[in-house]
Amino acid sequence: xTTGRFGHVLVVDDEPVxxxxxxSYLERAGFSTTITGDGVEAVELAxxxxxxxxILDLGLPGLDGVEVCRKIRTFSDCYxxxxxxxTDEIDVLIGLSVGADDYVTKPFSARxxxxxxxxxxxxxxxxxxxxxxxxxxxxxxxxxxxxTIWGDxxxxxxxxxxxxIANLRRKLGDGPTQQRYIVTVRGVGYRMGQG
Numbered sequence: 001x002t003t004g005r006f007g008h009v010l011v012v013d014d015e016p017v018x019x020x021x022x023x024s025y026l027e028r029a030g031f032s033t034t035i036t037g038d039g040v041e042a043v044e045l046a047x048x049x050x051x052x053x054x055i056l057d058l059g060l061p062g063l064d065g066v067e068v069c070r071k072i073r074t075f076s077d078c079y080x081x082x083x084x085x086x087t088d089e090i091d092v093l094i095g096l097s098v099g100a101d102d103y104v105t106k107p108f109s110a111r112x113x114x115x116x117x118x119x120x121x122x123x124x125x126x127x128x129x130x131x132x133x134x135x136x137x138x139x140x141x142x143x144x145x146x147x148t149i150w151g152d153x154x155x156x157x158x159x160x161x162x163x164x165i166a167n168l169r170r171k172l173g174d175g176p177t178q179q180r181y182i183v184t185v186r187g188v189g190y191r192m193g194q195g
Contacts (some may be wrong), residue, residue, distance in 0.1 A: 004032035007052030009117065011035045012042040012068065013083065022055060026117065027109040039063030046072045053117050058084040058095060066098055073099035079120045081113070090167055093149070097165055097168060097181065097192070139191040165190060 009026050013019040014037035023033040034049060036042050039060045046054060054072065058065035065082060070160065072080070082100040092103050101120060104113055140148070142158035166183055168174075172181045174193075183193045 003052075005030040006034045006118075008034070008049060009122065010042065010045055010049060010051040010054045012039070012054065012060065012065070013037060013057040015057075022113060026102050026115050029114050029118070031117070039065070042068050043071045046076055047077070050076070051078055053079045053081065053120065055081050055083060055102070055113070055117075058082055066094055069095065069100055070098045079117075081120070083108070083118060090164070090171065092166060093168060094171055097172075108156045115152075135192070139185040139188045141189040145189065 004027070006029065009023075009031045010028070011019050012025050012079055013022070013035075016035075016037065019037065023035050026033050033054075034045055034051070036045060037060070040063050042056070042060075043063075045051075056065050056068060060068065065084075065168075069080060069082065072078075077119045080100050080102075080113055082092075082095040082103040083097065083106060085106040095103055102116060104116065142161040145161050146158065169179075169182055170175075174180050174182065176184075179193055181193045183191050185191055
C-alpha cells in the first residue's frame with residue numbers, strides 16, 4: 001500500500017457508488033484510500049493498514065459502525081469520522097461516545113467531507129495510542145457536557161444529561177451498577193469507562 005502525500009484514508013460504506021465518490025475526492029486532495037463495505041473487514045484493514053483517518057458509515061449490515069468503531073478504538077487512535085443517515089441525536093451521541101471524532105449526516109457534500117478531514121488533521125493528537133488508557137480518567141461535569149454538546153442552545157437543565165446518559169447506557173448494555181462505558185463520578189459528573 002502506497003500512502004498518499006497527506007495520509008491514508010479507509011472509507012467504510014456499504015454504498016459502493018458513494019464510497020467511490022468520497023474516495024475519488026480524497027485522492028484528488030492528495031490522500032491514498034482503501035474502500036470496504038464490510039464491518040469485519042474494516043476492523044482488519046484498520047489493523048493492517050494503520051490509516052490516518054477512517055470514514056465510517058454507522059448503518060453497516062452485520063457488524064454496525066458503532067461496534068466497528070469500538071473494536072478499532074482498542075488498538076488505534078486514528079481520526080475517525082462517522083457517517084450517519086440517522087438524524088436521531090442519540091445515535092450521534094453513541095458514535096461520539098465510542099470514539100468517533102466527528103460525524104457527518106447523509107446526504108452530504110464530498111467536498112465538505114474532504115475539508116473536514118483536512119481540518120481534523122491540523123489538530124494534532126495530544127495523546128497517542130500507546131497511552132490511550134489514561135484518557136478515560138478525565139471526568140466532565142453536567143454543565144461541561146451541555147456546553148460541549150448543545151452549546152449556547154442548551155436548555156440549561158443539567159438533569160437532561162442524566163436522561164441522555166441513561167439512554168446511552170441502555171443502548172450500550174450498561175446499567176447503573178455495571179458501568180463499562182460511562183462511569184458516574186460522584187459530585188463531579190461522568191467519564192468514559194474502560195469498556
